[in-house]
Amino acid sequence: MLLDVLQGTEAGGFILIQDTVSCSGRGILKCFINAALKRGEDVHVLGFESPETQVCAGLDSSCVQKLHFHEGFPDPLGWKCTSSFTVDQFTSQHITQLIKDTQYAKASVLVVDSLSLVLRHHDPVVICQRLQELRKGGVIKTVIGLLHSDLHQQGVVGIVGHLASTVISVAPANNERHGVAKTTRRTKSGKVMQEEEYFSVSEDATLSVQAKLRQPGHVQKEQDVSEADPTSNLTFNLRLSEEERKAKEKVALPFVFSQEKKSALLRPTPGTGRIMYEPDANDDFDEEDPDDDLDV
Amino acid sequence: MFPELNSILDSTPDSYKSSDFILVSDRRADASFLIHHHLSFYLRAGCKVCFLGLVQSFSHYSAVGQRLGVSLAQAREKGQLVFLEGLKDSIGAILQEDTSQETQPLSYLRSPGPRLEGLFRFVERSVRQSGDGDANESWGPPVLLIDDLSVLLSFGVSVGAILDFTLYCQATMCSELQGNMVILVRCEEEDADDEEGLNLLQRGLVHQCNLALHVEGLPTGYCRDIHGQMEVWWRQRGETMYNQRKIFHFKVHDKGASFFARGTSSAVL
Numbered sequence: 001m002l003l004d005v006l007q008g009t010e011a012g013g014f015i016l017i018q019d020t021v022s023c024s025g026r027g028i029l030k031c032f033i034n035a036a037l038k039r040g041e042d043v044h045v046l047g048f049e050s051p052e053t054q055v056c057a058g059l060d061s062s063c064v065q066k067l068h069f070h071e072g073f074p075d076p077l078g079w080k081c082t083s084s085f086t087v088d089q090f091t092s093q094h095i096t097q098l099i100k101d102t103q104y105a106k107a108s109v110l111v112v113d114s115l116s117l118v119l120r121h122h123d124p125v126v127i128c129q130r131l132q133e134l135r136k137g138g139v140i141k142t143v144i145g146l147l148h149s150d151l152h153q154q155g156v157v158g159i160v161g162h163l164a165s166t167v168i169s170v171a172p173a174n175n176e177r178h179g180v181a182k183t184t185r186r187t188k189s190g191k192v193m194q195e196e197e198y199f200s201v202s203e204d205a206t207l208s209v210q211a212k213l214r215q216p217g218h219v220q221k222e223q224d225v226s227e228a229d230p231t232s233n234l235t236f237n238l239r240l241s242e243e244e245r246k247a248k249e250k251v252a253l254p255f256v257f258s259q260e261k262k263s264a265l266l267r268p269t270p271g272t273g274r275i276m277y278e279p280d281a282n283d284d285f286d287e288e289d290p291d292d293d294l295d296v
Numbered sequence: 297m298f299p300e301l302n303s304i305l306d307s308t309p310d311s312y313k314s315s316d317f318i319l320v321s322d323r324r325a326d327a328s329f330l331i332h333h334h335l336s337f338y339l340r341a342g343c344k345v346c347f348l349g350l351v352q353s354f355s356h357y358s359a360v361g362q363r364l365g366v367s368l369a370q371a372r373e374k375g376q377l378v379f380l381e382g383l384k385d386s387i388g389a390i391l392q393e394d395t396s397q398e399t400q401p402l403s404y405l406r407s408p409g410p411r412l413e414g415l416f417r418f419v420e421r422s423v424r425q426s427g428d429g430d431a432n433e434s435w436g437p438p439v440l441l442i443d444d445l446s447v448l449l450s451f452g453v454s455v456g457a458i459l460d461f462t463l464y465c466q467a468t469m470c471s472e473l474q475g476n477m478v479i480l481v482r483c484e485e486e487d488a489d490d491e492e493g494l495n496l497l498q499r500g501l502v503h504q505c506n507l508a509l510h511v512e513g514l515p516t517g518y519c520r521d522i523h524g525q526m527e528v529w530w531r532q533r534g535e536t537m538y539n540q541r542k543i544f545h546f547k548v549h550d551k552g553a554s555f556f557a558r559g560t561s562s563a564v565l
Contacts, residue, residue: 021499021502021503024503024531049463049504051467051471073467073471074467074468074471074472075464075467076460076463077460077464079413079416079464117463120456120459120460121456148500148503150499151496151499151500151503
């Protein structure tokens, strides 16, 4: 499913890539940028956390002119007044204007690296509103955001995740060369699909995906452990012959309440006393057996 | 500087990686010996060092540096070392009548919404400053050392503000000036509700860094011959998962520290 999302078979939407300290999501982000560039789409990157050289390293050089990098990185808060894009300018009007300023702008892809910095400086609800405005605005076809899920409260991560049409969470796998990506996709009809896959990112920003098999532990090689037979190599005999086995199965266990025992107990044996009971006027004598409904 | 650590990290004063952000963290242990190592390492490599000493006095570092073979006083006089003495200057900053100075380095102690912009500008000024007229003073790439960053949380600075500060420092020191950064931060025990805490700060810094050195006590308890374990985590920023993590044991001596692979301490072998 990850490759489907990457190829953009479902047009548009908000794709959220969640990562943690153990596994960075920038590799997948780069693959998305690369895939969009290869499709000929205009990609606008708001880089707050990484320099342009790092984000663009390994991208397909023939399409790089379609990539517009808005440098927030050296100065995302405007302290040095040298930045072309600060965190405070993350509004739908500003971004729409920025995209319209590029020539021949058609449906573009907006990449935010990363949303964590934006959420640190603005109210999450406001940011969600702005993201929604950007999606509905018509100028932007797809929004892709990177979020460090271990730097925010769960509620904040949840809010942004709900807004997204696709959420990809990356985690480390046992194997160092691969990571595990859990993709949750919400279609327009409301259906939610989830899949977990192994992935790896190559030097030239291409994604290779391997389906994760359902049985846990299947990745490790199956260890052939031949079970040792405990009844062998003993000085005494623990095995049963056929007749012994049949006799064993015939034995009536002492505390199992079988049908024969029940009828034997209920049959009056000779010599026991009989109980004569004559109910009084006040007695409430019920003929029914109160234990009748027991399933013994 | 510790030769064994140099071989583990594959760096010497003559050849070391530049544009590196090294994060030193500890949990219920003291990782300041690593700060002393890096201080002597970079002074020996001839770099221009800006040291924000927020928790100890200059004489403390000077004394330890002497044992490791570098003279901090001399470096400061020559202009190789710029030392911000946080302890001594804090009183002055708090008692200062003049509140207009937003760009003072310790302005976070006073301003209502503490931002570390002033501290960042101090750092920037120190590393961009070239020698005053001395022709033979060309130092190597600049290095920023901070000991320790988590104390700012106790001053009311928010985790977000500290992360912004380190982002700016990284942008200036590592990306622009091709220098290095070494920051010490302290962690605490894992807590369930960890919204604004040391661990959040540490996680944010790990996201940004290239190399994380984490010092902890031994999980099995106190040992006389092994003072703790250090986890070295090589992170390649921007690449996904091929990160390497290794754990070493160490013992701190009077004049250095020795590092060895797990299970190979002289007490065991």
